[in-house]
Amino acid sequence: MKDEELTPHLEELKRVLEGKVDEETLLRELDVYLNSYKVSAEAAKRGIIRKYGDGETGFVTAESIIKKIGDLKGTEQNVDIIAKVIYVENREITARGAKKSIVSGILGDETGTASFTIWEDTGLDVQKGAAYAFRSAYTKLWNERIQINIGNRGRVEPSDMRIDLPERTYSMDTSEAKIGDLKEGMGNVTVTGRILSVETRNINVKGEPKTVYSGMMADDSGKVQYSAWNDFSLRQGETVCIKNAYIRSWKGIPQLNLGDRCEVSRVDDTFENIEDGTTRKTIGEIVSIGGGLDVEITGTVVDLRQGSGLIKRCPECNRSVLNEECAAHGKVVPVPDLRMKLTVDDGTGAISAIVNRDCTERLTGITLDAALGLAKARGDGEMVARSMAEVMMMKRVSITGNVMSDEYGPMMIVRRAREERVDIEAEAGKLLDAVEGAL
Amino acid sequence: MKIRETAWRLFSTEMNSSSLEKKGTEEKSPSYLVTRLGAMVNRVLVAGVLTEKENVGSEDEPMWKARIEDVSGSFFVNVGRFQPEAAAAMADLEVPSFVAVVGKVRTYTTDDQRVFVSVRPERIVTITEETRKRWVLEAAQSMWKRINDMKRALAVQDASAEDLVAKGFSPQEAEGIVLALDTYGFPDSVSYLKSIQGAMRMLLPDRNVDLGLPEDLSDYPDEMDIGDGESSADREDVIMGLLEELDTDGKGAPRDELERRAEAEGISGTELEEISNALMDKGLVYEPNLRYLKRI
Numbered sequence: 001m002k003d004e005e006l007t008p009h010l011e012e013l014k015r016v017l018e019g020k021v022d023e024e025t026l027l028r029e030l031d032v033y034l035n036s037y038k039v040s041a042e043a044a045k046r047g048i049i050r051k052y053g054d055g056e057t058g059f060v061t062a063e064s065i066i067k068k069i070g071d072l073k074g075t076e077q078n079v080d081i082i083a084k085v086i087y088v089e090n091r092e093i094t095a096r097g098a099k100k101s102i103v104s105g106i107l108g109d110e111t112g113t114a115s116f117t118i119w120e121d122t123g124l125d126v127q128k129g130a131a132y133a134f135r136s137a138y139t140k141l142w143n144e145r146i147q148i149n150i151g152n153r154g155r156v157e158p159s160d161m162r163i164d165l166p167e168r169t170y171s172m173d174t175s176e177a178k179i180g181d182l183k184e185g186m187g188n189v190t191v192t193g194r195i196l197s198v199e200t201r202n203i204n205v206k207g208e209p210k211t212v213y214s215g216m217m218a219d220d221s222g223k224v225q226y227s228a229w230n231d232f233s234l235r236q237g238e239t240v241c242i243k244n245a246y247i248r249s250w251k252g253i254p255q256l257n258l259g260d261r262c263e264v265s266r267v268d269d270t271f272e273n274i275e276d277g278t279t280r281k282t283i284g285e286i287v288s289i290g291g292g293l294d295v296e297i298t299g300t301v302v303d304l305r306q307g308s309g310l311i312k313r314c315p316e317c318n319r320s321v322l323n324e325e326c327a328a329h330g331k332v333v334p335v336p337d338l339r340m341k342l343t344v345d346d347g348t349g350a351i352s353a354i355v356n357r358d359c360t361e362r363l364t365g366i367t368l369d370a371a372l373g374l375a376k377a378r379g380d381g382e383m384v385a386r387s388m389a390e391v392m393m394m395k396r397v398s399i400t401g402n403v404m405s406d407e408y409g410p411m412m413i414v415r416r417a418r419e420e421r422v423d424i425e426a427e428a429g430k431l432l433d434a435v436e437g438a439l
Numbered sequence: 440m441k442i443r444e445t446a447w448r449l450f451s452t453e454m455n456s457s458s459l460e461k462k463g464t465e466e467k468s469p470s471y472l473v474t475r476l477g478a479m480v481n482r483v484l485v486a487g488v489l490t491e492k493e494n495v496g497s498e499d500e501p502m503w504k505a506r507i508e509d510v511s512g513s514f515f516v517n518v519g520r521f522q523p524e525a526a527a528a529m530a531d532l533e534v535p536s537f538v539a540v541v542g543k544v545r546t547y548t549t550d551d552q553r554v555f556v557s558v559r560p561e562r563i564v565t566i567t568e569e570t571r572k573r574w575v576l577e578a579a580q581s582m583w584k585r586i587n588d589m590k591r592a593l594a595v596q597d598a599s600a601e602d603l604v605a606k607g608f609s610p611q612e613a614e615g616i617v618l619a620l621d622t623y624g625f626p627d628s629v630s631y632l633k634s635i636q637g638a639m640r641m642l643l644p645d646r647n648v649d650l651g652l653p654e655d656l657s658d659y660p661d662e663m664d665i666g667d668g669e670s671s672a673d674r675e676d677v678i679m680g681l682l683e684e685l686d687t688d689g690k691g692a693p694r695d696e697l698e699r700r701a702e703a704e705g706i707s708g709t710e711l712e713e714i715s716n717a718l719m720d721k722g723l724v725y726e727p728n729l730r731y732l733k734r735i
Contacts, residue, residue, distance in 0.1 A: 284609075287442060302446050302484060302541045303562060343443065345484065347581055350443040393564045394486075394539050396573065409442045424572050428642035431580055435635060438587075439650060 006030050009041050013048055015082075015161055016066060021052045070111025072148070074141030081134045081148060083107040084163040087259070088126050106187075107134070107148060108165045114139075115187070116148040122156050133159045142185050180221030180279040182256065183289055184249035191256065192241045192267060193219040194274060198234050216293075217256070220271050222279030223293045228258035239269035252291030252405030278400060284348030286403050287410050295412070296400040298420050299346030301392045308340045309385030310371045338368050340388060344397065352411040353399055359417040364391045396420045444469055446484035446541055448578040450634040451512035454483070458554035459622045459709070460546050472544045472556060475626045476585040477592070477616035483558060485514050486539040486566060486574035489532055496520070503529040507538060510575060510637035515557040516540060525560040532563070537571045539564055551720060552713045572642055579638040586628055592616045593625070622709055629653065675723075677704050678714050682724060682734045691726075691733030 006027065013026050026048065033044030042065050066080045088105035103118040103126050116134065118126070126132065135155040140147045150156055176190045197215035204210070213228040215236075226245075228234065243263040247254050258264070278294045286295055312334035313319065314326035320339075326332045340355040340363075361367050364387075366374075371384045400416040457480075459473040471479040487509040496502030503518040503526060518525045525542075532538060542560035549555070566574075588608070595602055603613035619626070629652055639648040681700050685692035701711045715732055718724040727733050 284445075300446075300484065345443075345446045347445065347448055347484075347577060349445050352443075390564070393562060394566050394570050407441065422573055422576070424569070424576050424642060428576055428579075428639060429646070431576070431583060431635075432639045432643060432646065432648065435583060435632070435639070435650065439632075 006034070009045060012066065013045060016049055017052055068111040069107065069109050069114050069146070069148075072114065072139050072146045074139050074146050076137070076139040078136050078153075079139065081107065081109075081137055082131065082159050082161050082163070083109040083134070084131045084165060085126055085128050086113060086165070087261075088128050109163050110165065114146040114148050116150070118150040118154075118156060120150065120152050120154075122150070124156055124158075126156065131159045131161050131163050133157045133161075145185060145187065178221035179217070179219045179224045179256075180281070180292075182222075182224060182247050182254040184247060184252075184254055186247040186254075189245050189247065189256075190241065190243045191217075191219070191224075191245065192239065193217040193224075194239045194269060194271060195234050195236055196223070198236055218274045220274050222295075224254060224256050225293065226256040226258060228262070230258070230260065230262070232258065232262070232264040234264070239267055239271070241265050241267045249290060250404075252289070252410060253293060253402070254289065254291070282348045283344070283346045283351050286351065287349040291402070291404040291410060293402050294400060294415075295403050296398060297344065297346065297351065297412070298396065298398045299344040299351075301342050301395050301397060302345045302350070303343035304385065304389040304392055305341040305343065305352075308342075309338070309388055310375055310381045311337050311339050313337050336368065336372060338366070338371055338384075340364075340392065342392065342397075344399065351403070352409065353401075353414050354411065355399075355414045355417060359399075359414055360388070363395070363397065363417055363419065364388050366391070396422060444481040446482045447478055447480045448574060448581045449474070449478065449480060449483050449485065450578050450582060450631075450638075451485075451509050451514050452630060452634045453478070453582060454480070454485075454514070454544065455512060455556050456630075457556060458546070459618060461618060471615075472546060473615055473618045473622065474585075475619055475623045476582070476589055476631065477612065477619040478585060479611055479615040479618075480544055482541065482543055482561075484539065484541050484574070485509065485558060486537070486571050487514065488535050488571075489538045490535055492529065492532065492534055494530075501526050501530065505529065507540065509578070510641055511634045514540070515555070516542075516560060516563075517545070517557050518560055518563075522560060525563045528563045529560075532565065537566045537568055539566045539570065539574065552717055575638045575641060579635050579642075582631060582635060586631060588612060589616060589619075589626060589628075592620075622707060624705065624707070674706060674710070674714055675718055677701075677706065678711070678718065679723065679734065682732060686733060691731035694730050694732060697732060 009030060010023065010026055014023065029048045030044055033039050033047055034041065046065055066082070067076065069081065069083060072079070084107065086106040086108045088103060091102050091104060093100055093102055101121060105116060106113055107116045133156070134148060134150055135157065136153050137148050137150050140149065175188065177186065179191055179193055182189065182191070195215065195217050198213060199215050201212045201214065202209055203212055211231065213231060213234060214226060216223055217226050234240065241264070242258060244261045246257050246259060248257055249255065278296050279292060280296045281292070283297050283299055286292060286297065307320070311320045312324070314321050314329055314332050315335050316329045316332065317326065319326060319328065321332065321334050324332060324334050338357040338360045340360050342353045342355060344351055344353050355363070357368060366384070366387060374383055374387065375381045396419065398418055398420040399412060399414045401412045401414045403410050403412045405411070453474050453476055457472050457474040461471045461473055461479065463470050469481045471481050473479055485507060487507045490506050490508050492503060492505040494501045495504050500520050502520065505516040507514045507516060518529050520526070540558055540560045541562040542558045545557050545559050547555045547557065591606070592598055592603055592608070595606060598617070600610070600613040600617045603616060604610055608616070632650055633652055636648060636650045636652060678701065681697060682692045685696055685700065698708055698711060706714065715724065722735065724732055724734055
């Protein structure tokens with residue numbers, strides 16, 4: 001390796017060893033490791049730091065190495081990162097039933113940025129704008145973005161290393177996205193859409209009152225809920241371009257967050273068809289995103305599950321009740337209702353769909369009155385579900401509603417439903433043309 | 440998060456010519472039948488004409504066996520006592536009638552290493568002719584997509600699953616295609632195109648559909664056979680020849696050497712395993728120890 005190629009490694013060693021070793025010695029050492037023994041640069045640096053470091057500045061185990069953020073692969077088990085905190089927040093999470101405080105945010109150095117999470121209380125008050133050494137961290141890849149984690153083996157220490165973030169760090173990997181394509185974990189996104197509504201809420205953040213502006217915005221691909229942590233004077237009906245927003249999901253539904261780094265500009269509205277803000281998706285797509293607002297899917301009913309048919313609800317809270325006993329209100333005189341829990345499958349994925357009385361009546365042609373009559377005549381409430389299954393199984397439906405995910409997978413609360421007919425001959429003709437064209 | 444498995448619309452030709460099962464590695468993780476076109480199938484949605492049904496159990500504990508014809512072959516359906524709803528529905532079904540089944544694929548391997556694929560229904564219902572045609576259309580569209588995906592994947596030299604994901608395949612599609620190519624080799628698209636041709640003839644009777652494929656019906660993949668073109672007897676001969684050739688010192692043919700040579704003959708490790716098991720069953724070869732195979 002030639003001298004000029006050694007320079008970056010030399011600089012790194014000087015920084016890590018904080019001037020305890022003179023440059024000449026380091027150069028000589030590097031030369032021995034790299035040119036006489038032909039080990040990798042990483043191994044050379046590791047060896048030299050082991051030899052000259054006092055253990056404190058150095059590494060926890062022989063496996064630990066220093067990396068720049070831009071060099072992280074997302075598979076590191078034990079890595080040291082020295083970087084500046086660009087953004088930090090303290091959060092409370094519930095892990096295995098116990099409340100826990102974690103610290104998360106974004107780290108940056110001259111090569112890039114990555115999000116970080118400190119899972120164990122380190123007793124350190126991590127400050128925005130300060131540099132820290134994240135020791136024995138592990139990294140993961142989530143949605144093609146690197147995450148740096150400090151677990152119980154890791155440590156975080158203040159560092160007085162000077163870290164210059166390049167001017168363009170923030171906008172460097174800004175990506176423009178359609179609202180319908182937004183996914184959990186995206187950062188630095190730019191979206192253009194029409195503000196459909198604005199609400200203000202006053203909340204307390206660490207004892208200080210703060211106003212949050214939230215509402216819905218949409219483009220021609222879909223609709224998303226946004227939250228702005230500063231006043232961008234958003235007005236209903238205007239079309240804006242939002243830069244450097246980030247996405248967090250709630251129950252699988254992506255939400256757009258306008259943080260401190262966000263820029264908002266007014267642009268011409270070129271959307272034609274966004275009044276209802278419905279996103280058409282395949283079930284496979286919505287399963288991989290996890291959720292969404294006003295999503296429309298088309299598929300075949302492949303199951304009608306337990307809890308479908310004629311059900312009883314508590315008159316107080318509308319919960320479904322068994323044996324005239326409400327979990328919250330005790331003995332009640334229940335109100336009858338119709339509901340279907342369908343499984344809809346389009347060949348790309350399967351989703352659970354909860355269908356209310358209105359849509360159930362329309363899809364099955366069985367009204368609540370007819371269902372009550374049927375149950376009475378047969379002395380059996382299950383008859384209703386069976387009749388519904390007969391009508392619904394293998395029916396092709398288009399359903400619209402909000403989709404969210406929990407441990408059982410994605411579920412749609414159906415707001416609008418209709419049977420979807422297919423022009424089989426036309427579709428078959430298209431397929432035949434494609435096959436003949438390819439042969 | 441537990442995600443419900445997709446119900447694949449799959450013609451019997453593709454389903455029955457599959458023999459590779461990918462078992463779930465973790466507890467409760469699903470198993471998949473990997474087809475020659477790379478579909479990783481756990482659940483299916485099949486439709487067609489119920490042509491046979493028989494209760495092979497008792498009146499009290501019915502066990503139904505049934506056969507459903509699609510456009511070019513049959514699905515074998517087994518309903519046991521753990522599917523009471525499907526069993527009850529089965530009892531009421533007319534033969535013949537149009538039916539649809541949502542269920543899980545099951546494989547059964549015979550002593551001579553042949554793999555039978557069947558469907559264990561979760562739901563079985565009668566359908567209209569219209570719905571049956573819709574299924575045929577969806578199954579044809581789905582198969583055409585896989586034929587094209589396979590073509591696209593084969594354009595990438597020695598593609599790994601990661602390479603395919605980089606080309607825009609989903610991780611599951613990529614895994615299925617790589618497993619299929621490793622196990623079955625290059626798929627014979629003619630037999631699958633025949634299923635599509637059969638579907639098009641049913642759906643478009645006025646268009647006089649002819650894709651110019653060989654019309655010989657015996658070219659359809661035999662639903663019971665695991666070989667692909669070359670008969671298993673031919674392959675057994677190849678292996679017997681190799682055993683002779685590689686047995687240089689009377690100890691038998693070293694396994695690793697045999698595997699390497701078999702691979703060169705287009706016989707994968709899994710197939711070699713199947714063939715040597717079959718040869719052992721026939722009493723033609725034996726294993727002097729785990730690393731050798733020897734002719735008797």
